[in-house]
Amino acid sequence: MLGCVTRLRRLVRLLPLQTSLLLLFLFCTVSVFISAYFLYGVKRELEPSGGGVSGAEGASADSDDLRVTPSRLLPLRSVSGGPGVDPAGARTDPVVLVFVESQYSQLGQEIVAILESGRFQYRTEISPGKGDMPTLTDKERGRFTLVIYENILKYVNLDAWNRELLDKYCVEYGVGIIGFFKALLETQREMRTHVPNFTFNLGFSGKFFHAGSDEEDLGDDLLLSYVKEFWWFPHMWSHMQPHLFHNQSVLAEQMLLNKKFAMEHGIPINMGYAVAPHHSGVYPVHLQLYDAWKKVWSIKVTSTEEYPHLKPARFRRGFIHSGISVLPRQTCGLFTHTIFYKDYPGSPNELDKLINGGELFLTVLLNPISIFMTHLSNYGNDRLGLYTFKSLMMFVKTWTNLKIQTLPPVQLAQKYFSLFPSERDPLWQDPCEDKRHKDIWSKEKTCDRFPKLLVIGPQKTGTTALYLFLSMHPDLTSNYPSKETFEEIQFFNGHNYHRGIDWYMEYFPLPSNASSDYYFEKSANYFDSEVAAQRAAALLPKAKIITILINPADRAYSWYQHQRAHDDPVALKYSFHDVITAGHDSPAKLRVLQNRCLMPGWYAMHLERWLNYYHSSQLLVLDGQMLKTEPSSVMDKIQKFLGLTNIINYHKILAFDPKKGFWCQLLEGGKTKCLGKSKGRRYPDMDPESLAFLREYYRDHNIELSKLLYRMGQPLPSWLREELVHTR
Known part of the structure; x- marks a missing residue:
């Protein structure tokens, strides 16, 4: 019997884990039989004959005053039908001493409920560690016939004085001890009656194994003995x-x-x-x-x-x-x-x-x-x-x-x-917009590395020229070039997005101490992307957005010629008119080229998508024709839109290059730095049939664009005013 073995704590520490567990199992088995003998033997002796005696009559006044819920800490409690009679020859009072971990512990309440349902008298106490053990004897008589520990580890780790006192009492008065230690496992088994296959998933940090008190270390060992459960x-x-x-x-x-x-x-x-x-x-x-x-x-x-x-x-x-x-x-x-x-x-x-x-x-x-x-x-x-x-x-x-x-x-x-x-696809948020996120984000990272301006396109409208002009401003800094996509990162609209924001930030310099750092990026295929607007707004909710619009018919023709210049076999095989008028039963590759020519020109639809995520005050629509003919005036407008304090006079740093046919950066000595050979390429005029087809094709789209720009409070581009004249 566990209570009759002295110095068990020292012995347990000298035994292997497997031997200790075996002894603990034998102890629990023996304790159950002994406890059952005492409990039911005493219970039979306490059962009244005939009609019985009322509880009020047989119990003391104190016990009646202390009737509270089972979760409360109780002194001696006498239950109905048990007058506390002295059975012949018994050396202890018929009372069970229950040590609980706290007044409201769940298992403690369940133990008390079982005792009450069996009409047993009991007393609950908080398990002592180094505190005082309750008085166990009254003169020559034991006060308790059984001791129950809600947590057996509380007994195993008693201080030497209390342990010796309790062990001596158990030996002298033949009192047994019952202990519980498998609450987690038992709960799991009980949960499985409601939730098939319910299993606790336990986390571990190995550094803290056997790093606590003796009681906690033993708990570690007991838990690992059920590791497969x-x-x-x-x-x-x-x-x-x-x-x-x-x-x-x-x-x-x-x-x-x-x-x-x-x-x-x-x-x-x-x-x-x-x-x-x-x-x-x-x-x-x-x-x-x-x-x-x-x-x-x-x-x-x-x-x-x-x-x-x-x-x-x-x-x-x-x-x-x-x-x-x-x-x-x-x-x-x-x-x-x-x-x-x-x-x-x-x-x-x-x-x-x-x-x-x-x-x-x-x-x-x-x-x-x-x-x-x-x-x-x-x-x-x-x-x-x-x-x-x-x-x-x-x-x-x-x-x-x-x-x-x-x-x-x-x-x-x-x-x-x-x-x-x-x-499946994530939507990256700005970590600095959520304090909890910022607290668990690397201190080596900063949201100041995100761009504050996006030039979103569409393609073939002059975005590369604008990229060059913006880079000339001393307070504006572009992203590093990409090996795959050159000056464009193309983060928000393609597979690069799944690489995460750390990958994105690496394309921008570490910010200096200057408050004038203003990063920007240009990716011309953001404009008509179905996902770019939402993704950009989630990560860059305060960013400014610039789009450049030219006549959508001109944009479609320019894209077709661009593909021919890059030896696209479909563009080389089919005429422009064949491409834009292709039917639904045309070859798949032809319809792909057709979509890339025509769909970006649905300007109103794409702008509406961006306005679903950004306020109209954050979006600037530029007239692509004016950017081509009067870039300095356009740059003045952009500087005002961005709120830059350092205003640059672009009339002094831009010059028209007649050989290239567009404006370039003016260098010392009157020389110019222009875009590459692929920019400003000259090609034959569009055929009249295609022009007529596209004018009709984009008619409704252009009308919707004019209404949208009016709601935004932005002026109509010159090419749009001309197209609206033809629709009357």
Whole structure:
């Protein structure tokens, strides 16, 4: 019997883990038989004959005054039918001493409920650590016939004085001890009656193994003895935030320490799931974390509460980045500091309201897939983690017909994105617009590196010339050139977007201390992209937008000639008229070229898309014809639009080059620096049939554009006024 073995603590430390667990099992088995003998033997002796005696008559006045709920700390409690008679030959009072972890602990309440249903008298006490043990004897008589520990570790780790006192009492009076230690496992088994395959997914940071008190260290060992009963995922080795690591190799070394710990202790490492402390590096994305996760752990799934923002919770979404599925995680109302039921913020009733039809219930009801993460502290003390989810499942089962199941992380991610395929592509936000995001974003990164101006096109309207003119201003700085797309980054409209904002920022210089830094980029295919406007507004909500519009018929013809100059076989094979008049049954490649010629000229439709995400005051529409003939006047307008204080007189730094046929940068000595040979290319005039076709084709589009510009308060370009004359 456990209570009769002295100095067990010292002995346990000298035994291997397997031997200790075997002895603990034998002890629990023997304790149950002995306790059953005492409990039911005493119970039979206490059962009254005949009609019995009323509780008020047999009990003391004190015991009647102390009738409170089972969750309260009780002195000696006499229940109905038990007068506390002295059985013949008994050396102890028929009272059970129950040591609980706190007044409101869930398991403690359940133990008390069992005792009450069996009509046993009991007394509850907070488990002493180094404090005083309650008085165990009264003269020559023992006060308790059985001792129950809600947490057996509280007994194992008693201080030497109290341990010796309790052991001596148990030996002298033949008293047994019952202890509980598998609350997590038992709760998991109970949850599986409501949720098929329910399994706790436990995170580990190996550095903190056996780094606590003796009690905590033993708890580590006990948990690992059931390692195969749970799912496991890696935290960081020392719980460090990954965004603080700027070197991927150093970050991977930390993960390898955790992996070594897992392998040494038999922890499964093949779940493909990981969680970063405080969501660090998951979102906003820290590329080093994703790369290290894949390299060390082969991670396929993670989760966060931060995408796109913590609040409102109903807007949390998932996304896929760098081959890792990021699932939305929900909150359940439990935090590291919520460890006692009575101390729950606002009162315990607030927690129960969350569970019983409140926000937590609605989270499960309204989300087809819910992921929750609680903390270690929620499973000690009053075990609010166990209480919350057991209660939640009972409420869901009682009031709904929902069928709930648990899936392993990788399967869960597959299920999520089969339900919500549109969420696969992320929508990057400005980290500096959300304080929580900024706190878990690398301090080596700055939002000042993002551009404040986008020149969005469309193509073949003079955007490259404008790019050159803007670069001539001392306060304006363009992006670094791309090896693939030259002066254009083409981030918001193509595959580059999935490389993330870190990749995007690398195209801009580190900002200087000067407040005049004004970055810009030009990508002419942003204008008619279906996704660029939304993506740009999410990352650059305060940016200014410039678009250049020329006659859409001229733009279409210029694109066709551009493709011919680049030896496009379709453009070389078909005439311009054949391209723009091709029917729906034409070859696919011909229709692709037709779309690229015609669709960007639907100016009103594309502008409306940008105005869905940007205020009209942030968008400037330039007359492409005026940019070609009077660039200095256009640049004056742009400087005013951007709010630049350093105004440059472009009349002095631009000169018309008659050989090229357009305006160039004026250098010292009267020389000019012009665009490359591919710009300003001369080609035959458009044939009259094509011009007539396009004038009719764009008629309604041009009318809609005039109405839109009027609403925006912007003047009509000269070419648009001319086209409107032809429509009358």
